[in-house]
Amino acid sequence: MSSVSTHVLDTALGRPAQGVPVRLSRITDEAVVLGTGTTDADGRVTDFEGGLEAGTYQLWFDIAAYATATGQSIFFPEVTVTFTITDERHHHVPLLLSPFAYSTYRGS
Template sequence: MSFSSHVLDSVSGTPAERMRLRLHRLAGEVYEEVASGVTDSDGRLKGWELREGRYRLEFATGEYWQAKGFNTFHPEVTVTFTVDDDAAHYHVPLLVSPFAYTTYRGS
């Protein structure tokens, strides 16, 4: 299974470039980090391979907003999701501002 993410900055209306993401997979009762990366100039991160299981994707929103000179309510955004289809592509987009965010399962 392949994975991608796309982060958009709703303050500027542009891609959220250089946001750090970390991916953790549930192993027993604890989550273990399996990948990390930074969004590209289009706010995208892609190329991670996943297997079935439960994951936590952490977006370092606090670092991102601090670098832009904003205070933020959310120091990070964590999206927990389940991978259950070997043939599917998993896409997790994030629309962010300093005080709000939204996400969904993309395609």
């Protein structure tokens, strides 16, 4: 069984993005929400439930809520990252934000 965590960094402000609402879903015929959280002071959500089987999953980030809280104007109000788990290890999915772009990758 696998697990998932995420880390959101605000590259425009040069600091972790605290207070970003995040939702983890499993994607089958429909999206099934498995957990929700909010990034901590270090920009992390580490408490999504483990025990994830092989399959397709999605992390949804509420960037609009974060932008409002930090007084920023951000082009993308939300970000979804869809990924596939094929093995039984931990999957870390970081998100790097800037006002007009974002990037992600598979971390460890």
